[in-house]
Structures are given as structure tokens and as C-alpha cells.
Amino acid sequence: MKSIEAKGLTKEFRMVQSRSGLAGAFRDLFNRQYRTIRAVDEIDLTIEPGEIVGYIGENGAGKSTTIKMLTGILEPTAGHLRVNGYDPHREREKFVRTIGVVFGQRSQLWWDIAVRESFRLLKKLYRVPDDVHECHMNRLVEVLDIGSFLDQPVRKLSLGQRMRCELAAALIHQPRLLFLDEPTIGLDVLVKENIRRFLKQINQEYGTTVLLTTHDLSDIEALCSRVVMLDKGRVIYDGGLKELSVQWGGGQRILLELEEDWPLLPLEEKTRGLSVVWTKEGERRYQVRLTGQESGVSEVLSRLVSHVTVKEIRIEESTTEDIVRRIYREGVHHA
The missing domain is CATH 3.40.50.300 (P-loop containing nucleotide triphosphate hydrolases)
Known part of the structure; x- marks a missing residue:
């Protein structure tokens, strides 16, 4: 029952x-x-x-x-x-x-x-x-x-x-x-x-x-x-x-500071096949947004560390409050 x-x-x-x-x-x-x-x-x-x-x-x-x-x-x-x-x-x-x-x-x-x-x-x-x-x-x-x-x-x-x-x-x-x-x-x-x-x-x-x-x-x-x-x-x-x-939060975000400044294209090449979106945030600073469940933080980092020197890493995730606010602001049609 x-x-x-x-x-x-x-x-x-x-x-x-x-x-x-x-x-x-x-x-x-x-x-x-x-x-x-x-x-x-x-x-x-x-x-x-x-x-x-x-x-x-x-x-x-x-x-x-x-x-x-x-x-x-x-x-x-x-x-x-x-x-x-x-x-x-x-x-x-x-x-x-x-x-x-x-x-x-x-x-x-x-x-x-x-x-x-x-x-x-x-x-x-x-x-x-x-x-x-x-x-x-x-x-x-x-x-x-x-x-x-x-x-x-x-x-x-x-x-x-x-x-x-x-x-x-x-x-x-x-x-x-x-x-x-x-x-x-x-x-x-x-x-x-x-x-x-x-x-x-x-x-x-x-x-x-x-x-x-x-x-x-x-x-x-x-x-x-x-x-x-x-x-x-x-x-x-x-x-x-x-x-x-996953549906509303926009996925996890990896914030990276590298030892050297890299163009986006070679970094994107190193994570080809993964569900990620790269953004350059400033000199030597990048954001990698995970857009699918099949790609994890550890997999992204394992692809990078053998090619680039990472100075600092921060992982962020949307809170439930952030997600709910986004749903009501943007509307259900974005589901």
C-alpha cells in the first residue's frame, strides 16, 4: 500500500x-x-x-x-x-x-x-x-x-x-x-x-x-x-x-590556475570526447564545466596533469538553493 x-x-x-x-x-x-x-x-x-x-x-x-x-x-x-x-x-x-x-x-x-x-x-x-x-x-x-x-x-x-x-x-x-x-x-x-x-x-x-x-x-x-x-x-x-x-544545476565546475598561460584550443583537444565546456577566466585561469554524468572530475584532471602544470584547483557545485532559484527565474521550458 x-x-x-x-x-x-x-x-x-x-x-x-x-x-x-x-x-x-x-x-x-x-x-x-x-x-x-x-x-x-x-x-x-x-x-x-x-x-x-x-x-x-x-x-x-x-x-x-x-x-x-x-x-x-x-x-x-x-x-x-x-x-x-x-x-x-x-x-x-x-x-x-x-x-x-x-x-x-x-x-x-x-x-x-x-x-x-x-x-x-x-x-x-x-x-x-x-x-x-x-x-x-x-x-x-x-x-x-x-x-x-x-x-x-x-x-x-x-x-x-x-x-x-x-x-x-x-x-x-x-x-x-x-x-x-x-x-x-x-x-x-x-x-x-x-x-x-x-x-x-x-x-x-x-x-x-x-x-x-x-x-x-x-x-x-x-x-x-x-x-x-x-x-x-x-x-x-x-x-x-x-x-x-544534473538537470538544472549546470554540472560541476573545475576552476584551474595553471603554471603557464595556454590557449583554449590545445586544452580542449586534451579533453576531447568528454562532456566538458572550457572557458578562459583570465591569465592562466580557466573554468571547466562538466555537462554530463559520464565525465568526472578525476577523468578530466588525469587527461591534463601529464601535459600541463596545475598550480591551484577548486571544485564548485551548484547548491539546491542556486538550482531552485534558476528554475523559477528561467522557467520550466529549459528542463
């Missing part, structure tokens, strides 16, 4: 089309005009159990609307959707027992009571047996290091402390699928690293499937082997991070 299986998933909203001026406002009182906005446009998405998938896109791309459909908050306008084998909207009571949700900007903990009491309430809500709850919570408390503030009210916690408690709360009932929406927003580097390490642990130990939406692409690089990118309600990329780098 797939964790998420969506085919042609679509969500439309009917919006009032306001007319300008006082006369237009008066007409709107008696004869409203509407327009339809398609926020999510026939998305196909399949996620296997145990995957950690990054779901990214600019503001307004349709990420939040998709998550609300996947978690049962919104009903799709059209398309087929099954999450953990359930229809999220129509089988909501059974379905919610199989998922956990953490929204970075919203809390599922009770603001004015101790964290421990929030956990107890959630235990009863999800009907978790006492023995199972105690063993599992002890593990969560230890790994997330939240024992020192379990008796404090949530409102007195720092943002980093609260987010660790939110993660524990989302995992009290050991869900098969965890939705994370900006889980590290506003956190310092050390807390982010601790949360990422914890998410990797629960994925490995319990096989928990994770769907992560975030604007912090370092989260994606640290956790996800696969990324789904959305633009204007449509999926424009679904694949591995490595493949994303």
Missing part, C-alpha cells in the same frame, strides 16, 4: 469578482460575478512507505492547498486520492490516527498547561494504551531532550523547545506518515541539526514516511533523497536531488 497516491488531484476555489466604483459595489449586492481559481492543477503524486520527500515551491505555488487535501482539511475538486489507504476527507476519523502533522507556525499543544499534560490529553485522544505510551514517550523524551521542561506550560518555552515538543506530540500515536510544514522555521543552527538528526532516526527505526514542505533548502539537502517541485499548481519536477543537480 502506498503512503500517498494521488492522480489528477485538483482544487478550485470560486472567488467573487468585484466591480470597480460605487455603482459596481451596489451591483455586486444584487448580482455577484464569480471567477474560478485553480490552485492545484491535476497533480500526480505517489510516495512509497519509508520515503522522506521534500515538497517545495514559491509562495502561491499550491503547496499548502495540496497539504490540506492530503491531510483531509480540504476536499479535492477532482481527482483520485488515497493516503495510507484512506480517503482523507471522507474517512477522516480513521485516517487521522495514521498521520502526524507539525506546522511550524501553529501549535497542537495547549498553551497554558504543562507539556506533560498536553501529551496525556493527546494520548487519550488517540487512545494509545498505557504501556505502549510510556515506552514510546520515554524514547521520544530522551532523543529530543525535552525532559527538563515537561512540567512547564507551553507559553514559557523557547521556539526551539516548543518545536521539539510539537514533534513529540505528532508522534505520540506512532503514525505511519508525518507531514512537516516549515518545521525548522526561526530556529538556530544547532536546534535545526538536532531536529534533522531526530527525523532521520525515526525514519530509520520506525519506517516513518515524511513529507516535508519548507523554504529552508538546507532541510531538503540534509533529509531528502527525492524532491517534488511545484509551480502554479503543477508539478514541474519529481525526482532525486542528484538528478535535479
